[in-house]
Amino acid sequence: MTGKGIAMKELPIHMELRPESGETLYEQIYGFIRNEIRTGSLLQGEKLPSARFLAEYLQVSRTTVDMAYGQLVSEGYLEARPRQGYFVSAVEGLCVIEQPAPGRKQEPGVERGQAQRRYDFSPNAIDMHFFPYATWKKITKNILVDANSDMFSLGEQQGDAKLRTTICRYLHGSRGVNCEPEQIIIGAGNDYLLLLLEKILGRHVHVAMENPTYVRAYQIFQSCAYPVSLIPMDENGIRVDCLRQTEAQVAYVMPSHQYPTGISMPIGRRMELLKWAAEEEGRYLIEDDYDSEFRYKGKPLPSLQASDSNGNVVYIGTFSKAIAPAIRISYMVLPYPLLARYRQQCGFYSSTVSRIDQTILNEFIEDGYFERYLNKMRKQYRMKHDLLLGELRPFHRAFKISGSNAGLHLILTDRRGRSEEELAGQAEAAGVKVYQMRHFRMEETDREPAMLILGYGALSQEKIKEGVALLKKVWL
Amino acid sequence: MTGKGIAMKELPIHMELRPESGETLYEQIYGFIRNEIRTGSLLQGEKLPSARFLAEYLQVSRTTVDMAYGQLVSEGYLEARPRQGYFVSAVEGLCVIEQPAPGRKQEPGVERGQAQRRYDFSPNAIDMHFFPYATWKKITKNILVDANSDMFSLGEQQGDAKLRTTICRYLHGSRGVNCEPEQIIIGAGNDYLLLLLEKILGRHVHVAMENPTYVRAYQIFQSCAYPVSLIPMDENGIRVDCLRQTEAQVAYVMPSHQYPTGISMPIGRRMELLKWAAEEEGRYLIEDDYDSEFRYKGKPLPSLQASDSNGNVVYIGTFSKAIAPAIRISYMVLPYPLLARYRQQCGFYSSTVSRIDQTILNEFIEDGYFERYLNKMRKQYRMKHDLLLGELRPFHRAFKISGSNAGLHLILTDRRGRSEEELAGQAEAAGVKVYQMRHFRMEETDREPAMLILGYGALSQEKIKEGVALLKKVWL
Numbered sequence: 030m031t032g033k034g035i036a037m038k039e040l041p042i043h044m045e046l047r048p049e050s051g052e053t054l055y056e057q058i059y060g061f062i063r064n065e066i067r068t069g070s071l072l073q074g075e076k077l078p079s080a081r082f083l084a085e086y087l088q089v090s091r092t093t094v095d096m097a098y099g100q101l102v103s104e105g106y107l108e109a110r111p112r113q114g115y116f117v118s119a120v121e122g123l124c125v126i127e128q129p130a131p132g133r134k135q136e137p138g139v140e141r142g143q144a145q146r147r148y149d150f151s152p153n154a155i156d157m158h159f160f161p162y163a164t165w166k167k168i169t170k171n172i173l174v175d176a177n178s179d180m181f182s183l184g185e186q187q188g189d190a191k192l193r194t195t196i197c198r199y200l201h202g203s204r205g206v207n208c209e210p211e212q213i214i215i216g217a218g219n220d221y222l223l224l225l226l227e228k229i230l231g232r233h234v235h236v237a238m239e240n241p242t243y244v245r246a247y248q249i250f251q252s253c254a255y256p257v258s259l260i261p262m263d264e265n266g267i268r269v270d271c272l273r274q275t276e277a278q279v280a281y282v283m284p285s286h287q288y289p290t291g292i293s294m295p296i297g298r299r300m301e302l303l304k305w306a307a308e309e310e311g312r313y314l315i316e317d318d319y320d321s322e323f324r325y326k327g328k329p330l331p332s333l334q335a336s337d338s339n340g341n342v343v344y345i346g347t348f349s350k351a352i353a354p355a356i357r358i359s360y361m362v363l364p365y366p367l368l369a370r371y372r373q374q375c376g377f378y379s380s381t382v383s384r385i386d387q388t389i390l391n392e393f394i395e396d397g398y399f400e401r402y403l404n405k406m407r408k409q410y411r412m413k414h415d416l417l418l419g420e421l422r423p424f425h426r427a428f429k430i431s432g433s434n435a436g437l438h439l440i441l442t443d444r445r446g447r448s449e450e451e452l453a454g455q456a457e458a459a460g461v462k463v464y465q466m467r468h469f470r471m472e473e474t475d476r477e478p479a480m481l482i483l484g485y486g487a488l489s490q491e492k493i494k495e496g497v498a499l500l501k502k503v504w505l
Numbered sequence: 506m507t508g509k510g511i512a513m514k515e516l517p518i519h520m521e522l523r524p525e526s527g528e529t530l531y532e533q534i535y536g537f538i539r540n541e542i543r544t545g546s547l548l549q550g551e552k553l554p555s556a557r558f559l560a561e562y563l564q565v566s567r568t569t570v571d572m573a574y575g576q577l578v579s580e581g582y583l584e585a586r587p588r589q590g591y592f593v594s595a596v597e598g599l600c601v602i603e604q605p606a607p608g609r610k611q612e613p614g615v616e617r618g619q620a621q622r623r624y625d626f627s628p629n630a631i632d633m634h635f636f637p638y639a640t641w642k643k644i645t646k647n648i649l650v651d652a653n654s655d656m657f658s659l660g661e662q663q664g665d666a667k668l669r670t671t672i673c674r675y676l677h678g679s680r681g682v683n684c685e686p687e688q689i690i691i692g693a694g695n696d697y698l699l700l701l702l703e704k705i706l707g708r709h710v711h712v713a714m715e716n717p718t719y720v721r722a723y724q725i726f727q728s729c730a731y732p733v734s735l736i737p738m739d740e741n742g743i744r745v746d747c748l749r750q751t752e753a754q755v756a757y758v759m760p761s762h763q764y765p766t767g768i769s770m771p772i773g774r775r776m777e778l779l780k781w782a783a784e785e786e787g788r789y790l791i792e793d794d795y796d797s798e799f800r801y802k803g804k805p806l807p808s809l810q811a812s813d814s815n816g817n818v819v820y821i822g823t824f825s826k827a828i829a830p831a832i833r834i835s836y837m838v839l840p841y842p843l844l845a846r847y848r849q850q851c852g853f854y855s856s857t858v859s860r861i862d863q864t865i866l867n868e869f870i871e872d873g874y875f876e877r878y879l880n881k882m883r884k885q886y887r888m889k890h891d892l893l894l895g896e897l898r899p900f901h902r903a904f905k906i907s908g909s910n911a912g913l914h915l916i917l918t919d920r921r922g923r924s925e926e927e928l929a930g931q932a933e934a935a936g937v938k939v940y941q942m943r944h945f946r947m948e949e950t951d952r953e954p955a956m957l958i959l960g961y962g963a964l965s966q967e968k969i970k971e972g973v974a975l976l977k978k979v980w981l
Contacts, residue, residue: 092816095845103852157654166649173642178633183830186579217693217833217857224700228728232708248853252704340568354659355859357693369571376579377724381693381857383831 046087054089058097066106066117077107077115148496149462152289152438152484159405160353161398168392172385184384186376188215188360192391196360199394204321205331206344208362214371217357217381219317219347220249226315226343227253228375229367230279237277239267241469243288246281246317259472262287266294269301279313280306284333285321289469289482291432291440299333306341313367315343322351322403324435325411340364348390351403358382358390410437413485413493420497427505437486440466443479452479455503461496522563530565534573542582542593553583553591624972625938628765628914628960635881636829637874644868648861660860662852664691664836668867672836675870680797681807682820684838690847693833693857695793695823696725702791702819703729704851705843706755713753715743717945719764722757722793735948738763742770745777755789756782760809761797765945765958767908767916775809782817789843791819798827798879800911801887816840824866827879834858834866886913889961889969896973903981904957913962916942919955928955931979937972 044061046054065071078086080094087094098115101107107115172180187193193210200206216222223246227234236250240259250257258275260267267282282302284294294302306312316333334344344362349355363371393399417439421430429442443452449465456463466480485493520537522530541547554562556570563570574591577583583591648656663669669686676682692698699722703710712726716735726733734751736743743758758778760770770778782788792809810820820838825831839847869875893915897906905918919928925941932939942956961969 092841092845096841096848099845099848099852103848109849157657160654160657162649162652162657166646166652169649170642170646173638173645176638176642178636181633181636181638181829181831183825217697218855220854221693221697221857224704228700232730245853245855252850254708349659353654353657355657355861357855357857357859365568365572369568369575372572372575372579373585374728376575377721378696379694379721379833381697381833383833383862385831386859386862 055093055096059100071117075117147460150483152482154487184380189387192387195394205335214361219359222361223249229371235277237280247471265298266292281315283317286435307339318346320436417485438484441481449479459499459503461499531569531572535576547593551593623936626959628958630963660856665863668863671870681811690837695835698837699725705847711753713756741774742768757791759793762911783815794822796912799886893961914960917957925955935975935979937975
């Protein structure tokens with residue numbers, strides 16, 4: 030071996046830096062630690078040396094170590110805890126990171142940090158098999174034929190009036206949302222809209238979230254340095270009595286189909302929540318209606334916004350889930366007091382979506398393709414949903430099965446006192462990836478029974494059957 | 506007259522609300538005040554009644570007045586000064602707002618708040634006449650032919666690796682920027698990238714800006730609640746001696762062709778600036794290289810980033826100016842310490858640009874179309890630039906002419922003690938719109954001579970000649 034070999038006595042790290050390897054120093058440090066985690070030499074929860082310590086120890090710059098740690102954090106191997114340092118993550122927690130890190134191609138069939146897995150019940154993935162590529166191309170072509178300098182100019186800050194009118198009509202018809210096109214802001218994805226909303230709400234906002242919740246929204250509020258209160262849920266959703274005990278002014282909720290619990294909030298709880306919001310000036314509810322398009326049982330409940338008569342609800346939705354992730358178009362419906370603030374404080378922010386993309390989407394909806402596609406996908410997802418529910422019939426004695434009215438995933442709650450790690454580990458060993466609820470809990474709660482999340486959006490019917498058969502062997 | 510008539514004794518406002526008019530109350534209030542400003546009944550600098558007062562007075566809700574004021578602020582008729590209230594803007598200041606407000610169509614040929622004007626020397630506008638629409642369409646078509654679910658999936662957070670590699674090569678070749686593709690973040694416009702940069706730099710950053718400066722960047726820093734120090738400039742650009750007297754950690758600068766002064770920062774001043782940044786941990790320079798593609802005289806100076814050996818420069822550029830405003834693709838090159846922070850704190854933010862759009866742009870550059878288009882536009886803009894300079898020859902006794910090395914506008918500094926208002930007013934009356942420097946000064950400076958900005962990007966050669974001829978009549 031060449032280069033300097035370093036053994037850290039206090040830590041199970043023995044690192045070799047090889048200057049002649051062609052890899053940069055930070056890539057070597059990154060690769061070494063990643064490997065230690067993958068092979069189990071560094072275990073979940075273990076603390077890493079501070080970046081400063083490691084830099085001095087290895088005689089490299091602080092930035093080099095920061096880069097390596099940063100890469101590992103962004104890929105989900107490490108987590109940074111403020112004022113505490115870096116810790117090895119639960120590797121199953123990686124589901125929240127949807128993409129391989131830049132520059133690092135994922136080998137086909139092999140997921141990051143895991144042995145080969147053939148059945149991935151991801152709750153994030155969607156089925157693109159039936160996407161009408163030809164229609165999309167045709168619309169694009171037609172639009173470009175007539176395109177002129179107007180189409181290539183910068184559009185209105187809030188989004189093109191035509192598309193806002195179309196979205197307004199769609200939301201009213203399908204979700205009961207009451208709004209005018211002028212209340213709609215179109216933006217390049219929900220993450221961007223939440224950043225913009227921060228600028229509208231201001232710097233000092235205390236946010237409440239359901240626990241468990243959508244991890245990225247939590248991360249965004251964290252990166253906005255908002256204090257976040259995590260509110261427990263019961264079978265009807267967020268507990269408004271607990272919400273009342275916090276200082277929160279804004280609550281981020283998913284009433285139609287909570288992610289990841291799958292709970293649909295009944296009307297009584299909705300009214301309680303709206304009452305809370307109306308009680309004090311400046312309280313708002315952010316309704317993330319991320320997958321309301323897919324509902325399989327009973328009459329779809331309208332949005333929370335539809336029941337709001339006081340202008341306390343900010344409604345957010347996206348076309349990424351219902352059409353394709355590449356469609357970077359989301360929308361936010363602002364109540365008038367916030368719309369006024371938007372215009373005063375943020376009206377100058379340029380639109381983040383090109384006019385061309387807005388025009389394509391508008392035609393896709395206006396010409397009826399969106400509705401047809403939604404109906405087709407609803408049927409597809411319902412078939413998979415029913416199939417999965419059917420295949421899970423033998424599981425009912427060992428698990429409670431819930432969240433089955435809507436969305437693209439189900440929840441299995443263990444009745445036999447086993448742990449999520451244990452169950453997910455057994456599945457893993459059998460070649461099946463399931464997702465653990467604890468990775469969506471942003472705070473430890475009282476000892477809860479193990480809950481596993483099974484998404485079926487992207488799996489074929491065959492894969493669903495085969496995957497469940499494997500789970501049956503190891504879990505029942 | 507029907508409805509209630511209201512006269513405000515202290516203010517020159519006599520407002521009628523007509524409930525039966527079909528217009529909402531807020532539209533009526535908006536329309537009334539706008540008209541008062543347009544017709545000169547409300548004059549620049551006049552303070553409006555507080556929203557609360559007006560709401561009580563008119564017996565409408567506070568939100569209704571907020572909406573009306575918000576609309577007027579977003580269209581540039583009013584400005585909101587923190588803790589002071591609403592004031593009538595200088596209507597010529599409207600140039601910074603590029604689009605009509607949502608839902609309000611601009612009548613053709615008539616600009617907002619102004620009588621008909623035939624010659625608009627806007628420094629923002631660009632010439633789209635030579636844009637290769639056919640090529641763009643062809644590339645789009647070809648890409649969509651091969652498009653599959655991969656193209657419609659969510660891309661890498663930082664932007665597609667291929668496009669980042671292409672941009673990296675382009676920036677190195679044309680601007681001397683030293684970076685790796687992994688340092689590049691692609692985002693939907695500069696505004697978005699500045700929001701993301703805020704999340705990387707953190708909440709408590711003191712920013713320094715050149716004065717005068719790019720108004721939207723100033724507004725964005727304001728909306729981030731950053732304290733902003735405005736630094737005076739001399740003929741070599743930002744005065745580093747003055748910068749040193751502030752608490753600023755970050756300075757936002759445009760070294761290649763300062764907007765709007767047109768100053769190109771010489772190498773000596775650049776070195777001073779880099780020295781300032783290197784002196785203390787955590788200091789950064791944000792280099793906005795917004796129109797560096799267009800340079801007409803002498804060897805183009807490389808970017809400031811090219812001279813930075815300490816990793817203190819964040820380089821920002823955009824394709825909106827060089828290709829088309831509709832191309833919502835900008836890029837930011839992060840030095841490694843900030844890249845590490847980005848990955849740790851912001852790596853989860855989804856990309857705001859679709860893979861399809863990134864792929865189209867990548868082909869446009871890779872296949873040489875971008876270079877060809879740039880060369881063509883450089884020639885066009887140089888022709889207009891030379892023509893304008895030539896036409897302005899008779900102006901030399903009355904004005905100093907500067908900013909003529911690069912970019913898309915010139916500066917005329919009055920030698921005869923006239924005011925900007927006076928000169929712009931005379932031009933206005935003759936049907937020519939020129940832009941006043943004071944609207945780009947974010948803080949009053951010592952009595953400066955009047956400076957007028959003449960942009961020529963979007964005007965035809967004929968229009969330039971005719972416009973200057975009209976100016977000659979009123980100014981000389």
